[in-house]
Amino acid sequence: MILIGALLSIAAATADSAAPDQVIRRVAATAQLAAQEYRIGVVDGRVVAQAEVDEARLFLEEAKRSAGGLPAEAAPPAVAALDTLLRLVAALAPPDTIATRVSVLSSGLAERFGVTLDELPRQPPRLARGAEIYQSSCASCHGVAGAGNGPMAAGLDPSPADLTDWKALSDQSPLDYFRRISIGVVGTAMPPFEDRLPADDRWAVALYASLLRLP
Structure with a gap:
């Protein structure tokens, strides 16, 4: 806490x-x-x-x-x-x-x-870039495959989200992932990344993370 x-x-x-x-x-x-x-x-x-x-x-x-x-x-x-x-x-x-x-x-x-509420990517998000960012910035908590079992997960309360859980995440769009990545998730250890990653990188990792729930 x-x-x-x-x-x-x-x-x-x-x-x-x-x-x-x-x-x-x-x-x-x-x-x-x-x-x-x-x-x-x-x-x-x-x-x-x-x-x-x-x-x-x-x-x-x-x-x-x-x-x-x-x-x-x-x-x-x-x-x-x-x-x-x-x-x-x-x-x-x-x-x-x-x-x-x-x-x-x-x-x-x-x-x-006169503000656009959601930053749009300047180019289509690249999955390869998303995977790279995920492994360097997310896997330590969420796990390499997204199951919420990264090496830091055991010390966190609440535990990191299981990004492979289709039932829990089936209604979430890549925009929802982008918003959470940008602003963080209150009540958890997930910090905001809006000042750490440019919008294009946040969109790339959002798209990549949104695919981890698929079989």
């Missing part, structure tokens, strides 16, 4: 010093991932997967922290919107309500500041 706390502190410090477009992308991506996790965790007003609801809450809290780094005129309303989302999650609001409010927040920031 000390490692996780340190990584979250680093992420928060990075958010404070990041350019506005980078902060906007982080707020939007984190909130969008929260909405996805919440949709898995809540059905018909009932919690069916507590871990996903907890992860949605953590993502929203991280989005709120990041929103503090927005330009002065945008930060207070964004923080207020995320506070409302946290209350709705606590009240087990319908997933569509969460998704709609996240969409309004994200699109509103994008339009206000």
Whole structure:
């Protein structure tokens, strides 16, 4: 838990010093991932997967922290919107309500500041480059084949995700992988790579990692 706390502190410090477009992308991506996790965790007003609801809450809290780094005129309303989302999650609001409010927040920031929410690759992602980055930056935790059994995995709580688990990851797009790689995963030891890898490399490793779930 000390490692996780340190990584979250680093992420928060990075958010404070990041350019506005980078902060906007982080707020939007984190909130969008929260909405996805919440949709898995809540059905018909009932919690069916507590871990996903907890992860949605953590993502929203991280989005709120990041929103503090927005330009002065945008930060207070964004923080207020995320506070409302946290209350709705606590009240087990319908997933569509969460998704709609996240969409309004994200699109509103994008339009206000003229920012594209997701960085597009300048060229088609190269699997060979993705494999190279995966082995150098991801395999120590996720394992060479992605099964979550890398040499560092035993000391991590929670354990690294098993990227070979088709059932758990079948609905995840390469964009979802890209977002997690870019902003990290709150509540885990996975750090953000947006300042470590250029967008083209993040797309390459996202595409490669997304294929590890296939037979």
